[in-house]
Amino acid sequence: MMMPGRGDWRGPPIPAQLAFRVTVLGGVALVMFAVIFLRLWYLEVLSGDKYLAQAQNNQVREFTVQAPRGEILDRQGRPLVQNRTALELQLKTTELPHSRERRARLFERVGELAGMSPKQIRRQIRVQTKELPASPVTLKRDVAFDTVYYIRENQRRFPGVSVERVYVRRYPQDSLAAHLLGYVREISPDELEDPRYESLEQGDFVGKQGVEYTYDSLLRGVNGASRVQVDASGTPTGRSLDVREPRTGNDLVLSIDTAVQEAGESAIGRFGLPGGFVAMNVNTGELLGMGSTPTYDPSVFAQPVVTPATYEQIFGDPKDPLSTLAAPAVNRASQGVYPTGSTFKPITAVAALDAGNLTPARTIVDGGSVEYGGVQFSNAGDVAHGSVDLQRALQVSSDVFFYIMGAETNVQEGDGGAIQEWARALGLGAPTGLDVGGEGTGRVPTPEERNEAFQQNTDPDGPGGEEVDVAKGELTDRPWSIGDNINLAVGQGDLQADPLQMAVAYAAIANGGTVVRPHVGLRIEDPQGRAIQEIDPAPRREVEIDPIWQQTIMAGLHDAAMAPGGTSYPIFGGYPVEIAGKTGTAERPPYGDQSWYVAVAPYDDPKYVVAVTVEEGGFGADAAAPATLEILNQLLGVNEGKIGDVSAEVAVVE
Amino acid sequence: MEAFPRPRPFEQPRASLISRAGFGNLDPILLLAGIGVIGFSIYTLGVATQEDVPGDPYYYAVRQSIYAVIGIALMLAIARVDYSRFRELRVGIYTAMIASICLVFVFAEATRGTRAWIELPFFTFQPSELGKVLLVVSLAAFALDTARRSSEVRRTVRLLALGFFPAALVLLQPDLGTALVYGAVTLAIMFLVGVRWTHFAIMGATAASLVAVVLVIAPALGVPVLKDYQEDRLTAFLHPSNDPADSSYQINQSLIAVGSGGKTGRGDDATQTSKGFLPERHTDFIFAVVGERFGFVGAAFLLSLYALLIWRALRILTLSKNFFGSLIAGGIAAMLMFHMIVNVGMNIGVMPITGIPLPLMSSGGSSVIATFLALGLLQSIYVQAQLTSKRGLTRNA
Incomplete structure (x- = not known):
């Protein structure tokens, strides 16, 4: 008892009730530790590969690179239909916040950028998702470059919002030959079922009438894709992992003069x-x-x-x-x-x-x-x-x-x-x-x-x-x-x-x-x-x-x-x-x-x-x-x- | 009931004895486990948060080191004081705790919707963290008071009131997680002081109906008690989502982070916790960082350190020279356990997200310092027990 060494002294004996309750407390601790260890074993050792795959998948996002559609020319090579690029402010409805309040605040922030009221945004979402339920909603076309940078830098505050570069049909001769040319729109859910559009995905554009429809597969081109490492907000963090260049569609020369x-x-x-x-x-x-x-x-x-x-x-x-x-x-x-x-x-x-x-x-x-x-x-x-x-x-x-x-x-x-x-x-x-x-x-x-x-x-x-x-x-x-x-x-x-x-x-x-x-x-x-x-x-x-x-x-x-x-x-x-x-x-x-x-x-x-x-x-x-x-x-x-x-x-x- | 006589002033060891005791009288296992955890924390923060503060890769590691130094110094200081003195200061300690918690309602900036911090020139102080330790000490003292004087029912009610009053204040900040810690500490002390099982049964039943009222009946009547985000967090478990602002997203990402660590961890290849998939990774979700970077081996090592801490706290409980020390040690053991289990539990998806730190691991001064204070108290109990034992004094003497 009086020895100076460490560990060879003892405290006073403790009452039975306290001893019992300490044992209970220790028992609880032991059970909890056991639960945590087992869970950890299950997560890391037994399911580690599954979660590793998820983690790797988490950080790679595939971006579709839209292929420009071919041009339509008259018999002398004068353009009747061309493309121009436009920057579109888009909203992916599937990535919007679930909470009503957060969504309302997001719409206000986006509204400021797009010059729209939250009410107008909701209306656009309603109108566009009615036609094409799974496609992103375009809020504004031809947004300024500083908007692009602003959104990229503050992506966290804009979940589901992005600016995409899209090719848009342009008609240098205005309404000339409109009935022949037809027009191009985003593919509809019905068309996606059609074997004619087998390789296409939601969001692609197809000819709906005229030669745009008849020669669609030739004009269309093949979309490219790039797999990019991203962080949680979807912002690319590093190099592209691999890139498939888009293939521009072929041009169609018409016999029209x-x-x-x-x-x-x-x-x-x-x-x-x-x-x-x-x-x-x-x-x-x-x-x-x-x-x-x-x-x-x-x-x-x-x-x-x-x-x-x-x-x-x-x-x-x-x-x-x-x-x-x-x-x-x-x-x-x-x-x-x-x-x-x-x-x-x-x-x-x-x-x-x-x-x-x-x-x-x-x-x-x-x-x-x-x-x-x-x-x-x-x-x-x-x-x-x-x-x-x-x-x-x-x-x-x-x-x-x-x-x-x-x-x-x-x-x-x-x-x-x-x-x-x-x-x-x-x-x-x-x-x-x-x-x-x-x-x-x-x-x-x-x-x-x-x-x-x-x-x-x-x-x-x-x-x-x-x-x-x-x-x-x-x-x-x-x-x-x-x-x-x-x-x-x-x-x-x-x-x-x-x-x-x-x-x-x-x-x-x-x-x-x-x-x-x-x-x-x-x-x-x-x-x-x-x-x-x-x-x-x-x-x-x-x-x-x-x-x-x-x-x-x-x-x-x-x-x-x-x-x-x-x-x-x-x-x-x-x-x-x-x-x-x-x-x-x-x-x-x-x-x-x-x-x-x-x-x-x-x-x-x-x-x-x-x-x-x-x-x-x-x-x-x-x-x-x-x-x-x-x-x-x-x-x-x-x-x-x-x-x-x-x-x-x-x-x-x- | 008279097995624990109130210590008399003359029983206190003399100053010369304390100074001669030095660090040699400290519990070495407790000391090393505590220093081990904080060291692990500094290392983890150093490697995992380099990109968090632009231009300052070691921002969190350096700050955590500073807190560690302050905390360890305070721990050693407390270890040299006889904790038994605090029993007489119980009213003062309790009042100071309540006052400091109330202070945040006056001064604090709301961070993420919670008023829990007070801005000081070099440091943001969170009174509710220190309050945990103060509550343990004062409640242990009050428990002994009431133990002698009143009926058991009155004691139960008084202790409940004393413990749940600060818990309610913290809940109002609103900080649900810390409030739950207060509750857990209160219950642990009541348990150890000997409150009857029947009382616990009644409290359990009351709590169950209270939960029903808060979560189900009151919202149904249109009187929400919990804030939206609190209820989200408590129930988010079950419906995963991809919204980074959602609680279930955090659970999801945390699970992926921990799981992807595998047996030995991903080291610098870690992406979940370094590319921003997991919010709050340097505080509430630091265990996920450990899980991803260091794998099962690293996480198990960390858990072993906590096991050592808790084992030593319970051991000191049994060694204490008096009941007061036992209650303090028990309260601290309960506090550490609750923190560790709830925090690690939410990181591995077996507990709801309540936002409480992992002691000595999570970055944050108030928590680190408060935890070291608690460890200092344990050391003090240990030192006093040892001294008493060496002088041949026993509990029953």
Whole structure:
């Protein structure tokens, strides 16, 4: 007890109760230590590898590097669609704070940077996540550089907020060729399911319409990625671990000639009426121009948000079919289907010649009208053209001549007779296969279709009734009669075609029987400008047109434009290049007359076909023919040419 | 009940004896364990927080060293004083503790929503840290008072009131973690002084219903008792998230940090605790730093040092020359245990995040100095017990 050594002394004995309670306290400590040791053993020794992987994963973040999309150029290499880079202030909704208060404070801070109120930010989040739930919300485009640095330096205070560099479509020619080009938007959840977009991810951009859609996979490019070491706030701390460079998309060269396109759009735009035009190479199907009025500015789709009001303005009210048909988004050159009026007559001519009802030499006395089944069919203004052969009938646009052809080739049932057969063979009643997409089908009226529709409508158990289906036109009022074929022969009645289909049909007649597949894509070039693919689709079919028939029809069309007495002589008489052309004035109740013109030039060696239609434009020679003249001027390099005296429409339908 | 006579003044050892005792009379294991932990802390801070303060890689290590020097000096000073004197100063000590805690309500800057610090010229002082030690000493004294005079129920109620009053004040700062330490210390002293099991049972039942009221019933009635972030922290366990400001994010990141350390640690390759994934890594989450950098080996070494500290505290409890010393030692043992278990527990995901430091490891002057004071008290009890024993005096003499 009294030894000075250390550790060999003892305290006084302690009471039993205290001893017991100290033991309890020590026991608790022991149990706690055991728990902690076991837990630590489990975490570090047993699960160490799992957590190590998590830790390494934690510090690496993969950033997608957006690939610039290819440019779209016209045939001379003039840019129609380019890219520009923009800095976008984005909000990743999945990384926002959970707590209501912190979120509100974050919105206030971000709002200051973006010049928005928290309310506006919430609204943007609502609007944009409705469309694309998983994508970041773009608050502002084209933010200043100091904002970028400010956010990077204070990333901790801005969870989920970032500034991203994005490529945005730019249209140096404004609305030029808007209908052809289409537009680009972020990929939608539905499209992500589509095998067409297999390799794409949420947030990528794809073409939604036009050539942007058709050639999307070529234009798109391949996104790059860089794996970067980051700290907790997502700020890169060191080197990139590995980088995959983005691959720029290929350029698309169109067959469009900007000058022709401009001339066409300005020519049909002059009337302030809806209309469309096509300028096409008769041999290859390359489109040099194709346009429609009214048009729209495609750059609205390059904005982060397109409001429902803007959509409605461009696409029409989806609940109102009539407004979608009249919307600016409709390409009247390939989607607007109308009766064609007298421009259909060459097709009737080929059919009648082929059916044996007509020879180039056959003459018919046109007394101004003809009667079938008690119905009087008259020339416009009841003009009598006297004795006419095919060439003369085309020149003066004799309706009686073609009424008789229609009557003689009528077949009462099935798919109809020679006219229907030839109209279909030359490309009417079906999409032409244009690489812009969204084409209208049109209609070549047949007895079968009308009889069926009529039967359905009069069937007491059927859904029909008095109402007329807008999409079906007025097919349901009566069964097929000879009058239907007579009307068809002059491009009236139930016939529906668009300018592109008419251009293809005229091209086939002009080139001797090749039904081309029209296209606007000409060539794919890699980003260095080397051609990697020529776009040269094979013709859809060859039809047999006897050279004599072809020459007679072309001569008639030539006379219609160039010879005195021709229907468009007032426009084209004395034009420095010999052309062939046909007016058309189609009745399209309840609207005003549809003005048509289809021209082939030069006459001797046909190269181009131009088809123009103007809704409610009146006589073919009033609106469509002068517009065609302007387009031909540009195509053929003619600086003169008469525009003016259009009062003398010589022949009109019915 | 009279087994522990109140020490009389003449029983105190004379000054000459104390000075002759020197450091040789200190408990060497306790001393080395304490110095071991603070050394480990300085080393860890030195290697792990180099990028925290731009331009000053050893900011935290240097500060921690300064606190360590001050703390050790105070510890040695206290070790030479006979703790038994403090029993007479109990009212003063208790009052000083309450006053200093109240002071923060007047002067303190709110840091992270908590008013717990007082800005001094060179040092931010956190009275509630020192208050823990003061509470242990004064409550041990009060426990003996009441032990003699009143009924057991009254003693229980008085001790509860004395212990929970400062706890409530700290809770108002609001600092839930420290308040819980006060509560734990109070209960430990009551336990050791001999409060009946039935009283503990009643307190347990009351506490359970209180928790129910605070967490469930009161919020349901629209009278929230806990601040949002406190409730978040207590319940965050169960729903992990990626928001760096969320409590469950901290738990997640802390688990990844500790787990990724593996058997021997990642050393300078550590990323979790060096790239900012884990907030508060130099204070509340320093154990995760140890776990990641030094692995199971390092963490186990640190835990062993704490085990030594607690073992020595309990040992000194049994050696003490009087009941007062036993109660102080018990209170300190409980304080160290509670800190260690709750802090390490939250670092390894078995305890909710309450924001209390790991004694002598977490960077922070108030905590380091208060802990060394506590160790000084233990040394004092040890020295006094040894001296008494060597003079042949026993408890029962």
